[in-house]
Amino acid sequence: MGKRKIGDRRDGKLLRNIDGMHFIMPLIFPNRCDNEAFISERIDLTNINEYLAKKNADNPEYKYNLFQVIVTAVLKTVTLRPYLNRFVANGSLYQRNKISAAFTIKKIFTDESAEALAFIYAKDDHTIEDVHNEIFRQVSHVRKSEDSKDPTSEFMDMFSRLPRFISKPAVKFCCFLERHGKIPQALIATDPYYSSVLLTNLGSIKLKSGYHHLSNWGTTSMFTIIGEKKIRPFFNEDGTFTMKDSVDLGLTVDERIADGYYFSKSVKLLKKLLENPELLERPMGEEVEF
Numbered sequence: 001m002g003k004r005k006i007g008d009r010r011d012g013k014l015l016r017n018i019d020g021m022h023f024i025m026p027l028i029f030p031n032r033c034d035n036e037a038f039i040s041e042r043i044d045l046t047n048i049n050e051y052l053a054k055k056n057a058d059n060p061e062y063k064y065n066l067f068q069v070i071v072t073a074v075l076k077t078v079t080l081r082p083y084l085n086r087f088v089a090n091g092s093l094y095q096r097n098k099i100s101a102a103f104t105i106k107k108i109f110t111d112e113s114a115e116a117l118a119f120i121y122a123k124d125d126h127t128i129e130d131v132h133n134e135i136f137r138q139v140s141h142v143r144k145s146e147d148s149k150d151p152t153s154e155f156m157d158m159f160s161r162l163p164r165f166i167s168k169p170a171v172k173f174c175c176f177l178e179r180h181g182k183i184p185q186a187l188i189a190t191d192p193y194y195s196s197v198l199l200t201n202l203g204s205i206k207l208k209s210g211y212h213h214l215s216n217w218g219t220t221s222m223f224t225i226i227g228e229k230k231i232r233p234f235f236n237e238d239g240t241f242t243m244k245d246s247v248d249l250g251l252t253v254d255e256r257i258a259d260g261y262y263f264s265k266s267v268k269l270l271k272k273l274l275e276n277p278e279l280l281e282r283p284m285g286e287e288v289e290f
Contacts, residue, residue, distance in 0.1 A: 009181040011194065011219065012087060012094030025256045026088045032214045032221070032254050035088075039251040039267060040209070043274050044234060044244050051277040062136040064128075066247065067201050067226065071101050072131045072280045073273040074224055075122040078196050079284040081266040085196050086257040087219035090179050093257070096219070102192035103199045105142045116142040117153065117190045124285030128277075155187045178217060193218025203228040209248035221257050225250035265290075 007014040015022075029035050048069055055064040078084045078099050085096045099122040104115045118138045120131060159167045177183040192198050198220050202209060209227025214220065227248040233241040253263060272290040273279050279288055 007092070009089065009094060010185065011098075011181070012089075012096045015086070015093045015095055018093060022093055022256070026091045026093055029256065030091055032088065032216050035254050035256050036214055037253050037255040037260075037263070038211050039253070039263070041249045041251070041267060041271060042232065042234075043247050043249060043271065045229065045246055046244055047275055048277050049245060062132070062140075064132055066229065067204070068128065068132050068135055069274065069277055069280065070224070070226055070249070071103075071120060071135070071199060072128040072284075073270055073277075074197055074199065075099060075101055075120070075126075075131065076273055076280065076284045076288075077266055077270045078222075079122060079124065080287065081262070081269060083258040083262055084222060084253075084266055087221045088254065088256050089181060089219055094219075096196055098196075100195040101197050101199060102195035102220075103201065104192070105139055117192055118142070119190060119192075119195060122284055125283045127283060128280040153190075175217070188218075191218060193220045195220055197222040197224055199224045199226065201226045203247065209250045211250055212252055214252055214254060221254040223250075223252040225252075 005014070007016075025035075045066070048066060052064050052066070052069070082095070085099055087094055087096060101120045101122070103118055105118050118135070120134050120138075122131075159171055162170065174183060174187075178188075188194050193215050200212065200223075203226050206228055209225045212223050212225050214223055227250070229245060229247050231243050232246045234244050234246070235241045251267070255263075258266075269288065269290050272288060282288075
């Protein structure tokens with residue numbers, strides 16, 4: 001990352017040499033939630049199931065699973081397709097300084113149990129091994145310390161304890177600071193809406209994949225929804241079909257960060273990685289032909 005210039009943010013570099021469309025769109029369409037594009041993909045899990053069986057043959061303490069494969073594939077896709085790591089803030093387009101994935105961890109599977117926030121940061125030399133180990137570390141920490149809270153959750157709880165006539169103006173002031181990239185880092189250190197991509201694993205609670213909105217708060221330009229694993233039909237050109245284990249993914253993206261062709265190629269790369277999970281053994285920065 002080069003020296004920070006006037007106009008850059010703490011978390012991103014202002015993109016100065018861009019075409020007219022990508023300069024104007026954030027100005028005439030300022031809200032992220034007004035610029036959502038939704039993409040749905042069905043993934044054949046045949047190769048992933050075989051890959052996970054091999055990885056777990058030695059019965060590791062923390063088994064490899066589908067969620068880790070998807071997180072790694074998404075991070076590698078963002079690494080190789082850097083426009084996906086852009087975001088719009090206060091009418092300008094930025095390139096994010098780091099690549100990250102965020103998700104929530106349910107401490108205990110009950111209605112009353114709290115949730116914790118997890119962040120995975122990617123580097124060019126990382127592989128699925130690094131993602132697996134980091135998820136294990138964070139999940140273990142959260143579930144062993146049930147009463148602990150991350151800084152962002154504590155920040156939100158603080159506002160809920162204040163009188164309404166104080167908390168409402170205070171939240172609005174924070175929104176003003178956030179829009180200009182001036183909100184204190186300590187308050188958003190674990191905020192998932194400041195990640196490259198936010199994931200939710202609905203399949204873990206037996207729900208289908210589907211659309212999930214983006215947020216005007218924060219900088220996240222991509223939301224990935226993972227649905228329930230199921231046996232579904234895959235059709236051939238002659239109309240016949242084969243029943244295969246599968247998972248549906250829903251991808252919501254901010255259409256202002258790239259064009260449709262770029263998104264299309266990015267989805268093809270993601271599918272290539274998921275259908276050939278052994279590629280995730282290679283460094284995230286290593287190119288893949290697709």
